[in-house]
Amino acid sequence: MEKDIFLVGxxxxxxxxxxxxxxxxxxxxxxxxxxxxxxxxxxxxxxVIVANMLGERTNNQAHLGALASALLPHHPPALRIESACGSxxxxxxxxxxxxxxxxxxxxxVIGVEKMTDVSVDEVSAALMGAADSELDAPSGLTFPGxxxxxxxxxxxxxxxxxxxxxxxxxxxxxxxxxxxxxxxRFDVSPEKVTASPMVADPLRLLDCxxxxxxxxxxxxxxxxxxxxxLAASQIASDSVSITERASITSFSATRDAMQRALKEAEIDxxxxxxxxxxxxxxxxxxxxxxxxxxxxxxxxxxxxxxIHAGDYPTFVNKSGGLKSCGHPVAATGIKQxxxxxxxxxxxxxxxxxxxxxxxxxxxxxxxxLENLDASS
Amino acid sequence: MEKDIFLVGxxxxxxxxxxxxxxxxxxxxxxxxxxxxxxxxxxxxxxVIVANMLGERTNNQAHLGALASALLPHHPPALRIESACGSxxxxxxxxxxxxxxxxxxxxxVIGVEKMTDVSVDEVSAALMGAADSELDAPSGLTFPGxxxxxxxxxxxxxxxxxxxxxxxxxxxxxxxxxxxxxxxRFDVSPEKVTASPMVADPLRLLDCxxxxxxxxxxxxxxxxxxxxxLAASQIASDSVSITERASITSFSATRDAMQRALKEAEIDxxxxxxxxxxxxxxxxxxxxxxxxxxxxxxxxxxxxxxIHAGDYPTFVNKSGGLKSCGHPVAATGIKQxxxxxxxxxxxxxxxxxxxxxxxxxxxxxxxxLENLDASS
Numbered sequence: 001m002e003k004d005i006f007l008v009g010x011x012x013x014x015x016x017x018x019x020x021x022x023x024x025x026x027x028x029x030x031x032x033x034x035x036x037x038x039x040x041x042x043x044x045x046x047x048v049i050v051a052n053m054l055g056e057r058t059n060n061q062a063h064l065g066a067l068a069s070a071l072l073p074h075h076p077p078a079l080r081i082e083s084a085c086g087s088x089x090x091x092x093x094x095x096x097x098x099x100x101x102x103x104x105x106x107x108x109v110i111g112v113e114k115m116t117d118v119s120v121d122e123v124s125a126a127l128m129g130a131a132d133s134e135l136d137a138p139s140g141l142t143f144p145g146x147x148x149x150x151x152x153x154x155x156x157x158x159x160x161x162x163x164x165x166x167x168x169x170x171x172x173x174x175x176x177x178x179x180x181x182x183x184x185r186f187d188v189s190p191e192k193v194t195a196s197p198m199v200a201d202p203l204r205l206l207d208c209x210x211x212x213x214x215x216x217x218x219x220x221x222x223x224x225x226x227x228x229x230l231a232a233s234q235i236a237s238d239s240v241s242i243t244e245r246a247s248i249t250s251f252s253a254t255r256d257a258m259q260r261a262l263k264e265a266e267i268d269x270x271x272x273x274x275x276x277x278x279x280x281x282x283x284x285x286x287x288x289x290x291x292x293x294x295x296x297x298x299x300x301x302x303x304x305x306x307i308h309a310g311d312y313p314t315f316v317n318k319s320g321g322l323k324s325c326g327h328p329v330a331a332t333g334i335k336q337x338x339x340x341x342x343x344x345x346x347x348x349x350x351x352x353x354x355x356x357x358x359x360x361x362x363x364x365x366x367x368x369l370e371n372l373d374a375s376s
Numbered sequence: 377m378e379k380d381i382f383l384v385g386x387x388x389x390x391x392x393x394x395x396x397x398x399x400x401x402x403x404x405x406x407x408x409x410x411x412x413x414x415x416x417x418x419x420x421x422x423x424v425i426v427a428n429m430l431g432e433r434t435n436n437q438a439h440l441g442a443l444a445s446a447l448l449p450h451h452p453p454a455l456r457i458e459s460a461c462g463s464x465x466x467x468x469x470x471x472x473x474x475x476x477x478x479x480x481x482x483x484x485v486i487g488v489e490k491m492t493d494v495s496v497d498e499v500s501a502a503l504m505g506a507a508d509s510e511l512d513a514p515s516g517l518t519f520p521g522x523x524x525x526x527x528x529x530x531x532x533x534x535x536x537x538x539x540x541x542x543x544x545x546x547x548x549x550x551x552x553x554x555x556x557x558x559x560x561r562f563d564v565s566p567e568k569v570t571a572s573p574m575v576a577d578p579l580r581l582l583d584c585x586x587x588x589x590x591x592x593x594x595x596x597x598x599x600x601x602x603x604x605x606l607a608a609s610q611i612a613s614d615s616v617s618i619t620e621r622a623s624i625t626s627f628s629a630t631r632d633a634m635q636r637a638l639k640e641a642e643i644d645x646x647x648x649x650x651x652x653x654x655x656x657x658x659x660x661x662x663x664x665x666x667x668x669x670x671x672x673x674x675x676x677x678x679x680x681x682x683i684h685a686g687d688y689p690t691f692v693n694k695s696g697g698l699k700s701c702g703h704p705v706a707a708t709g710i711k712q713x714x715x716x717x718x719x720x721x722x723x724x725x726x727x728x729x730x731x732x733x734x735x736x737x738x739x740x741x742x743x744x745l746e747n748l749d750a751s752s
Contacts (some may be wrong), residue, residue: 002478022510048613055505056432060513062505063460066738069613070620077611078739079466080458084439090455094470101476102378129431129438134398137436235453237424237445244446362442363454 001264002100007228007369009038009219010338015326016183017116018213023052023059024067027112030215031071038219040106045219047104048078051091051111051330057126058118068110084130085280086358087111088216088333089235089365095220096233105223111335112215113328123211127329130359132241144208146242146360147281148200154249154283155202158298162202166193167304168282169206169323176320181335183212183326193282207282212326216334228341231351232264232368240362251361254291258355261366267351269293272368273314274343274352276336278361279321288355289316315343315352332356333365340369350374377640378476383604383745385414385595386714391702392559393492394589399428399435400443402591403488407447410593416482416600423480424454427467427487427706433502434494444486460506460734461656463487464709465611465741468594472609475598482597487711489704491587499587503705506735508617520584522618522736523657524576530625530659531578534674538578542569543680544658545582545699552696557711559588559702569658583658588702592710604717607727608640608744616738627737630667634731637742643727645669648744649690650719650728652712654737655697664731665692691719708732709741716745726750 011033013026027050035042048071050064061067065078083090088111095107115123128137131146141149154160173188188206196206220230236256242248262269269292277292279285286300294314295303306312319325319339322332333356340352350371357364387409389402403426411418424447426440437443441454459466464487471483491499504513507522517525530536549564564582572582596606612632618624638645645668653668655661662676670690671679682688695701695715698708709732716728726747733740 024510053438054432056430056502059509060501060505061509062429062458063507063616063735063738065459065466066613066734067508067616070615075613075615078459078613079470079611082438082456082458083441083454090441094455094473097470097474097477097479099477100479101473103473103476125436126432129436131439132443133435133437134400235455237442237451237454239446239451240439240443358442359439362439 001230003222005096005099005220005222005230006224006226007218007341008221008224008226009034009040010341011037011217012181012335012338013215014181015212015214015328019116021213023055023061023112023114026114026213026215027068027110028071030217031108031110034217034219040224042072043074044106045072045108046076047098047107048076049091049095049107049109050080051087051334052080052113053082053084053087053330054113054115054126058123059114083363084358085329086333086356086363086365087330089356089367090363092218092333092337092367093233093235093365096230099220099222106219106221109218109220109334110215111331111333113330114213115211115328116213135241135243144200144203147283148203150248151202151283157249160301162194163190164301165282166190167308168285169193171304171307172279172317172321172323175318176324179320179325182320182324183210184324203281209280209322209327212328214326214328214331216331216338218334218337227371227373229370229372230367231370232261234260234264235365238362240359242360249287250297251287251291253357253361253364254288254355257364257366258292261368265368271351272353273347273349274340275314275316276319276339277317277355278357279317279323280327292355318343337367344369344371348375377606379598381472381475381596381598381606382600382602383594383717384597384600384602385410385416386717387413387593388557388711388714389591390557391588391590391704395492397589399431399437399488399490402490402589403444403486404447406591406593407484407486410595414595418448419450420482421448421484422452423474423483424452425467425471425483425485426456427463427710428456428489429458429460429463429706430489430491430502434499435490459739461705462709462732462734462739462741463706465732465743466739468709468713468743469609469611469741471596472606475596481599482595485594485596485710486591487707487709488591489706490589491704492589511617511619520576520579523659524579526624527578527659533625536677538570539566540677541658542566543684544661545569547680547683548655548693548697548699551694552700555696555701558696558700559586560700579657585656585698585703588704590702590704590707592707592714594710594713603747603749605746605748606743607746608637610636610640611741614738616735618736625663626673627663627667629733629737629740630664633740633742634668637744641744647727648729649723649725650716651690651692652695652715653693653731654733655693655699656703668731694719713743720745720747724751
């Protein structure tokens with residue numbers, strides 16, 4: 001990192017179905033919570049970055065940077081970033097660049113999505129904007145369909161069973177049960193996952209993160225300090241269409257961003273003791289474990305088998321992940337950072353990592369947070 | 377500026393109605409032109425920033441950063457910026473921040489919009505995403521409606537006549553006639569503007585910039601050099617809804633960004649000899665002249681009266697502006713920068729300024745370009 005950047009404030013709405021709330025109202029609640037948490041004055045914020053993917057289609061609202069700027073009395077400069085479901089990490093990364101450039105000293109980074117105002121068909125169509133409208137969408141694919149294909153191929157290559165796959169959502173629900181901000185706070189047994197309705201063979205309903213509303217806010221600063229320092233911020237790209245990839249059972253953008261992030265933080269993978277990863281579908285979590293280097297290719301499920309058995313040293317999606325917390329798409333990357341901060345605060349461990357991606361990982365952002373109060 | 381940033385490449389498609397082209401295809405043409413113009417290898421680009429407003433609604437395509445990254449063989453990191461019709465300037469500003477942060481050395485900044493694939497009703501509704509969906513849209517306002525109200529109020533306050541207003545589009549059409557990239561390359565007399573069909577009283581059809589397709593690309597670099605140096609890059613925000621403003625006949629975001637830009641460039645306003653300003657409607661151009669400080673409040677039309685009479689020392693919208701060039705919304709801010717570069721190259725003057733805004737100037741970006749080969 002070119003400069004020391006600190007996470008000085010965090011705020012969340014509960015994720016869920018907020019029928020009576022607007023995009024602005026959700027941003028307002030999370031912003032107020034983050035400002036309160038930071039102890040800063042609103043006037044300390046000199047840039048606002050909003051991550052949002054679906055506003056134009058689900059809320060008839062673009063221009064969310066300017067809209068959010070009005071939450072602060074002095075209307076600071078503001079912009080919106082979009083990189084599909086990876087918008088949150090992309091906004092954090094852009095905030096880091098602004099801070100390092102010295103164009104800003106304290107940035108309010110808001111992730112927000114309001115997905116439940118339209119029909120499931122409409123939100124599914126809108127989410128397909130994250131895929132390639134010329135190469136993927138005309139075939140009738142949806143995102144569950146894309147990840148269904150990926151799962152089929154993965155099972156073919158590595159012999160993963162339906163019963164093994166069901167462990168992923170079971171672990172996420174068990175861990176999310178205690179999270180007051182999670183959308184679904186109840187246990188789901190592996191058997192229940194396997195028996196849930198088919199969505200896109202072999203993916204079933206309980207393999208899929210839900211449609212959600214919610215907002216998450218991080219305040220990053222170079223002039224104000226906290227015990228949480230950004231140790232790395234990296235992004236990477238891959239082809240948007242899965243038809244243009246050599247393999248669909250491994251995501252190169254995750255591998256690229258991870259390699260650069262570890263180098264930037266100057267740490268080894270084994271030093272990461274809290275990890276939030278992008279489990280938009282259960283299959284993604286398994287692939288992520290491999291691409292992040294926590295398992296060999298084909299063995300990602302072993303991480304979840306060990307967590308399920310109570311024998312894994314790193315927190316993985318301790319928040320409940322996208323499956324239990326909900327997935328208001330552009331808010332997710334910001335929420336992951338907040339969860340990592342909470343986990344490092346509770347565990348007194350030194351390093352945590354947030355891994356967020358867009359589409360079938362055509363864009364990926366990885367952030368490593370260092371707890372300067374770590375006991376180690 | 378924290379570092380010296382150079383404009384090292386420029387590429388444009390003609391703006392117009394490209395029925396047979398896709399977003400990707402337009403980006404490809406402008407990117408190829410810019411790379412050729414720069415003399416750089418595609419591999420020199422280490423970040424791609426795409427400005428786009430309407431892709432989700434008019435093309436079912438989000439995730440344009442990742443999509444554009446595939447235009448280059450090495451899939452560099454990429455993101456998309458949106459700030460309504462000011463997306464282009466916001467993307468250039470963000471590119472400057474990335475360059476100053478040293479996270480990138482050469483950034484491909486693409487502005488693209490494909491607006492003609494949907495009905496006029498649909499594109500009008502989509503453009504209203506730039507306004508406030510809770511405070512403005514429910515009243516049935518469209519953007520011509522918003523600028524119609526602004527024009528009514530301006531005429532009431534300052535006595536501007538319909539005949540005076542018609543000079544603005546006449547000047548823009550006369551100047552755009554010679555621009556090979558302009559959508560409308562023909563003269564329009566002031567009388568024809570006044571006689572054109574009513575859109576939103578008192579604004580008539582020929583007061584309004586058109587619906588357009590097109591792409592524009594600038595390559596900015598700190599490691600590669602040219603004779604064109606970025607002297608200032610500033611952005612500002614204002615309330616999105618016009619209902620929350622003390623005045624609707626002056627735009628504070630323009631005034632704020634202009635003040636900071638002149639300070640950053642360390643020049644006086646009078647040193648600007650080429651100016652591209654955001655004339656989404658003829659009325660906007662007049663207000664802009666005042667907010668940029670080239671005329672006193674109420675006297676902005678005097679600039680156009682003097683240009684019409686052949687007696688004004690600064691090029692103003694020599695390209696033809698949004699009215700004659702067309703306004704593929706997120707491409708406009710990038711195109712303005714290219715036009716300023718061309719004008720400084722031809723005139724050998726030292727400073728040019730591009731002024732781009734979103735909505736009714738709820739977000740504004742101003743860039744000042746310095747020609748290091750200036751004869752002065």
